[in-house]
Amino acid sequence: MFGAKSNGAIAASLVLTIFLWGANNVGVKYLIAGGWPPVFVGCARFLPAGLLLLAILRWTTWFGARSPLSAERRRALWRRGGLSLAVYIAAFNWAVHYTSASHVALYLGASPVWALLWEGKPERTWRSAQRYGAALLAASGVIALFWPKLRQGDSQFLGELLGLAASVLWTNYSRQCRAFGASLSGAEITAHTMLRGALWLLPPALMEIATRRVLWRAGDVAVFGYTVVGGGVVAFALWNNALRHWPTSQVFLFNNLIPLSTMVWASVCLREPVTPTFWLAMLLIVTGVVLGQTNWRKIVGARWLPFE
Numbered sequence: 001m002f003g004a005k006s007n008g009a010i011a012a013s014l015v016l017t018i019f020l021w022g023a024n025n026v027g028v029k030y031l032i033a034g035g036w037p038p039v040f041v042g043c044a045r046f047l048p049a050g051l052l053l054l055a056i057l058r059w060t061t062w063f064g065a066r067s068p069l070s071a072e073r074r075r076a077l078w079r080r081g082g083l084s085l086a087v088y089i090a091a092f093n094w095a096v097h098y099t100s101a102s103h104v105a106l107y108l109g110a111s112p113v114w115a116l117l118w119e120g121k122p123e124r125t126w127r128s129a130q131r132y133g134a135a136l137l138a139a140s141g142v143i144a145l146f147w148p149k150l151r152q153g154d155s156q157f158l159g160e161l162l163g164l165a166a167s168v169l170w171t172n173y174s175r176q177c178r179a180f181g182a183s184l185s186g187a188e189i190t191a192h193t194m195l196r197g198a199l200w201l202l203p204p205a206l207m208e209i210a211t212r213r214v215l216w217r218a219g220d221v222a223v224f225g226y227t228v229v230g231g232g233v234v235a236f237a238l239w240n241n242a243l244r245h246w247p248t249s250q251v252f253l254f255n256n257l258i259p260l261s262t263m264v265w266a267s268v269c270l271r272e273p274v275t276p277t278f279w280l281a282m283l284l285i286v287t288g289v290v291l292g293q294t295n296w297r298k299i300v301g302a303r304w305l306p307f308e
Contacts, residue, residue, distance in 0.1 A: 014238070181244035187240075
């Protein structure tokens, strides 16, 4: 499954990933709302997930043969893979601490635009104008979501700001994973970056639990187990496998489904209300992403485009 290369198999695996991540986002919110420290949650999830994946890679062939790691590749996994994942998950977890899981997921839904902009500089071409026009449209959705909290100036404003930062950090992490995909499988990238990300997070996580008690209630343990296996091992391995075979911006198009998945899970499991600005923001962000991804040259023909 993790080595699937056909477009249909990759698309199906990404839909499953979005479903798993929607539940995972709500699970993380549940743990943090229950008193678990945010950075500790990230560290505690990634450490067993990374070790489990590495054990599977070491003792089985479920994910294919292991790839040898050079000293340079190991250093890159620490600096670019593990560190970028650690910074992202810290921002994400603190974001859901201050604001709703649905809002944070919606900010992540804008990440395809950041991926598109990252892939090319502005030029006097239709494709460049299309990209930046789509970016402005998606950015207007982000502003629609962000502005009410900015005006209120309450603690949720920090959550919205961290959610926006997490969106950019997630784009950066996925780009790093795509670069590793030339020599490592999706499962290998997930295992190595998770373990290293957990170790980067370990010092601040220990500082958190030194001052805050973690309650290991039965429900918390069950949710935590899911975030490790379902939202961690399986979802990240599927995502990184897709990044090996598709461009980053194409994979990120599926991010548009994360807010819907998260909203449904949050509404059912946490009774989290949908804010009035959610649907407007989602419409603007999704429209911007879809317009940015559409091949207008193929649809209307090059002669109808204003310039090339």
